[in-house]
Amino acid sequence: MGACIWVVFCIMVHFIPINGLVVKSSNIQSVLHRHKREFKWNMMYVTENMSSVSPISIGKLSSSKFNRTALFILRGEGVDQGEKGIFTVNKLGDVFVHKTLDREKKAIYNLNVLAMDEMTRNLLEPETSFQVKVMDINDNEPKFDQNEYNVSFFEGPYTEAKVLTVHAADPDDPTIFGHAEVEYKIFAPKGFYIVETTGDIKFLGTLDRETNQTYKFIVQAKDMPKHSNTGFTSTATVIINLKDINDNKAKFTQSTYTFNVSESTAPGVNIGALLITDKDEPQNTNPQFNPTNLAGVFEIVEDEDLKNGKIILRKELDYETRSSYSFQIEVTETIVFPDKDDGVGFSKATVFINILDEDEPPVFSLKEYHFAIMENVDKGNIGKVNAIDPDTAKNQIRYSIKEDSVDSLGIDSNKGIISIRKLLDRETKAWHNFTIKATEINKDGTQGKESFASVHLKILDENDNPPELNGTTHLVVCEDSQPETVVATLSVTDKDEMTLDTRFTFHLKEENSNFTLVSNLDNTANIIAKYGGFRVNEDDILTLIISDNGNPPKSSTTTLTIHVCPCIDGDRMCEVASAQMGVSVQALLAILFCLLTILIITLLFLLRRKLKKEPLGSLGKGVGEIHEQLVSYDEEGGGEMDTNGYDVSVLSSAWQTGIRPRPESQTGPCLYATVQKPAIKQNMAIMIEVKKDEADHDKDGIPYDTLHIYGYEGQDSLAGSLSSINSSSCDSDLDYDFINEWGPRFKTLAELYGVDEHDDASMY
Template sequence: MMIDVFRWPLGIFLWTFLLNFIFTTAEGVKDASPVSVLHREKRDFQWKTIIVYEEKNPQNPPEKIGQLKNTRSSTRTSFKLFGEGANDIFSVNTNGDLFVKKRLDREKKSSYKLTAQLLDGNSEIETDEFIIEVQDINDHTPRFSDSPTGSIDERTKKGDYVLTVKADDDDDPSTPNGRIAYKLLNGTSFFTIDENTGVISTAGGALDREIQSQYKLIVQASDLPGSDGGRSSTTEVLIKINDINDNVATFSKRIFRFSVKEDQKPGFKIGTLHIEDRDEKENKKPRFTVTPPFNQIFDVELNDNNDGVLTLIKGLDYETTASYTLTITVTEDVVVQRPDNEKSGLALQLTPSAQIFITVEDVDEPPVFNQSEYTFNVLEGQTRYKVIGSVSARDADKTSHRIRYSIEDPKSPVEVSSDTGQLTLKIDLDREHQPSHTVQVTAQEESETGQKSYATVKINVLDINDNKPELANEGNVYLCENDEKGTVIGTIGATDADENPGKFRFALARKSLNFSLHDNFDNTANVILTHGHFSMDSSAETILEIEITDGGTPPQRSVTPLRLRVCACGHDRQFHSCREYYKSGISMSAIVAILFCIVAILVIVILFVLHKHYRRAALVNLGKPSSEIHEQLVSYDEEGGGEMDTDGYDVSVLSSAHRDGRLGPDPALPPTYAVVNKPQACKGDMAVMIEVKKDEADHDRDGIPYDTLHIYGYEGTESLAGSLSSLDSTSSFGSELDYDFLSDWGPRFRTLAELYGCDADTSY
């Protein structure tokens, strides 16, 4: 049943009636007819957009700016505000009067959107939106964001663009409050400004950087154009005038004087020609011209400041020319100006010339060779003392000192005459050893300064036919066991150490029954087999003597043996193995090795014999009795007691002391001391002992003769103390002998008494 209602128009009408009834009931409207729902009611709020000026200072009470009106308002209704600034900036009373309570700023907020609500008690009757527009006033001054700078070339024409200035104003740009006009407060003779755009251009005055290089312009920006109540501000604009080459370069003075030493090398800077040019450095472009013929000697270059620098092209000679006077002119391309103040381009401007005086100073110059390099061609084989040429040098000064020549290189193949400069060979030249030689010859003045100069001498050694040809490619010639008659067993060639040996000719020095030689006339020859049947096992070594002649003058000949190997060969004579024949004789290296071995063996034998001899002599000495062991006496000082005293006394006193009874406290001793060379020492038993020892030494064939003096400590047979030698005593303690008697021998034997005696007598 519900579906039928929705399908038919009656059902639609019922649903529409029901919804309209619900809405009209909620609004408190009694009329619920369909006509009242379909037709919109007429607007009840009546007002225009409300306008208020900014920056007004609200008074107490607040300033009224308008009134809200509604056709349905009555004494029972009231108004209420909602939206931007409601009840804070703006307020409304029950009658709809609209007030502003705070200062407004259009530059911060230019309009406010509010909503007005009409209430009947607490019931809302109607709501509508409205806008409050903030009206602009001229409360801001134009301002420049920066201090602009610009530049322009000097001598530019009228109307050329320079730069643009820009100022901003926060007031409404659609009103005169926000519109800006520009004005120049100075510099109007040279520049103009567009009052609307701020574009600064040239005004037609002649801009000359050399008169004024920059301008500071004061630009004013004002609002409310055409009225006196506007606000304004100023800024400073810096305009730089760019330089162009519009000034002619001239010399700073008309005469320049310089002096230069004659030994200065080409490229030497003589002096600076200062230029005056009012233009900047980059536009200072002078060109210099040196009048002929001095332009072959002098030139002018530009330095870092674009001034002229006078330089040498070639060296000077005081002895030839002591001074120079020349003229130099300067030119420059400059920009000229037309009467209508437009640049006409570059025009050549001539400037006055300058006169240059140059004085050449004399110096002590080194000798000058007539050639910087000498070349001599000498045939090889020239012997010593052969003259190959000469060098020559002169003193460049007017004094003309004598010149001495020398060659400092000790390995030089030539020597030079110190007086004449004549070159003579010191060695025999061999082109094959060294094809050329380079020598430095020194020329020195015989003066106080001894100036030197040097020249190079090159000696080319020319070839002569002095080398014999040598056999080449002999390793490619061999015999195969299967070679037949007429087989070419190899091709030989030749080499020659000479430079151009010419054509080689080949022949057999001795005829062979099995081989022949065919000269190919191209520096090669074929070795041909005339009989076959060679075997690696049975065939003997075959040697062919090849005679080679070169094509030199005179021709050189050589005969070289060609040893032929017999090989087992395969297809196309490719050999697999060959029988090698060794040459008879011993090589030089083998001979040297054999000699070295023989010398080494001889040295070993000699050392062995000497070792055996010294060893046997040592054994013989060990077998002798202890009494025959010799001991050398060494003299001591007079304090006594030590072995150093032995040379200080006559030994004969010891050998006869007991027999003569001279054992007093202070025996008389001779004033001088001797050991062997005193005659009184050779008497009695000691003399016999010495003779016996000498005889033994003379008849000892195993002993080595010594050219030394042997001294024997022999006290004699009647000595009570016996031998005092430490060789026979095993220890200084436990001796059975009493050595107390040494104390009676006097102060000279004090030390011995203290060493061997028990109670030393110290009475003395």
């Protein structure tokens, strides 16, 4: 009813002039009086949401200088700014609104107006501003900040506990009574209520998460609170999730627990769980388990995830010793409300654990057996191992040695006695480590479980090896050594076990006039020269006897050779022959490999030559020519050193008494003089020896001369050409006797080209 009265009031306002004066341009006469030069308004009003087919007049403009030709012009918001075309004015000054206005979008429009002469366009009044205010009507409902409020709240008893606050806002004009005022209402379970003016939701009573974990209800917001039949409303949803606290005790789900466990179960294994119930969430479940009479065999621990009690085995089980266990256990927990008890579950329980019998493998009396025996024993018993069947069946046990490589020892399969089968030598193997296998024999004769034990047999030493000299038996002494000079220090090795008490003694079988033997008392001895001055290349032979202090004592005899050697500044100029000839096995293998490689290459080469049928003289020369010596000269001038090399064809030829016929095909000029025989006719062997002797004693001769021995070809052997280009020689009247005047270096050349006075024109 109030809203209707307000609307009528607003409409009436629209038709009342602002200043109570309306100036019309028609039927007005000039009145000579003074006017105040100003407009007669400052505010106009329009109600929101008004709609009409034709524009609605909201007021009239008037001026003290209004005349027939006056023209009003509007400017500002709703005219030429923002949304245009909302307001207009006619010639009479009537202001019209052309659109429906919404106060919640824009409540006030600021306009400017000016009056001018329509004819002259001169201003009649300065520009003046005024406002158009949009009047509110209750056309909006309150709106909540959220469509759904979701909160968490701890369970428990409360007295007017504030859970949350809801809020709704109404966009209508709060200055108009009731338009924007909001009141709240709740539609919730018992215990929840809301403060109507503030939106605070409170609870009075006890919240139990285990009974109801979530609460969901509706709240309402309404404007115009004093008018129950009018106004707008809106709603929102409230969800309250209760958070858990530790307000329930943990209890066992049953009063007795029974578990069956194999006796072969290893310690540390979880053999069962004691299930508990607790309505609280796991993070608020903290049970304490208090067992009695666990005998140290079991332990109760808490499962961190499920909060149950776990039974952990701490010792090995043996069915034959004890077949069952039982104990009492109690579960307790400290909670927030000690008096709360729903009567579900058990705070105490009894646990029964039954041990199951298993077919166990044999058990040795020891995990490792250690025995010792003297060496050089080829039969007898070493010791005994023992294993039993721990089960009630008590099956027989069979023993065997696991390793097949142990052939010097054996074991009695029934009694477990270890015996010797072969001679034991400590120097060959000081320890024998092997494994004994024990196998059950079931009642039906089949093999059952197996187990193993380690056996360590130590071979004790017997003094059955003589001491031996370390190092070489060939010694060297300088010829100028002084008396008391230490020629060598002798050390000893012994294949037998050497302890801190082991001692070796040294002595010479026969005394020596030049050397003596002195012990150092540390299992070494020195050979010392008695007198100074020795003759080079003279050897002394010493017979050395080395003995140990074993039981029985052992001794060895060694022959030492001392070689006298020249020395310069203490450095020996000779070495022991054995040292010079000593070659390691690796070096011998390398040498043999190289020789074998060379032999194979040679055979392959010969085989290839045979297959190709190539003659040995493949170079295009005769057999007699392939042994020629190639001499390289680096100087072109005369007087260089002659080389004692020989043309094989010359040395292989026999001296002839007649002239060798010249080939008929030779028609060219003579390039060389005819080669003559030496003046002295003697045996070829004598000539070679003479030349060899001259070459050996020639001070200017090259030290790398090589003696070549050539086969004697016989009396009729033809001499080959001396020319490297296979040119021939011919007779010439040239005299080469002047070569004898060149000196000893050209002696051989003079002999080759000399003329035999008894045999004219002899040729090779």
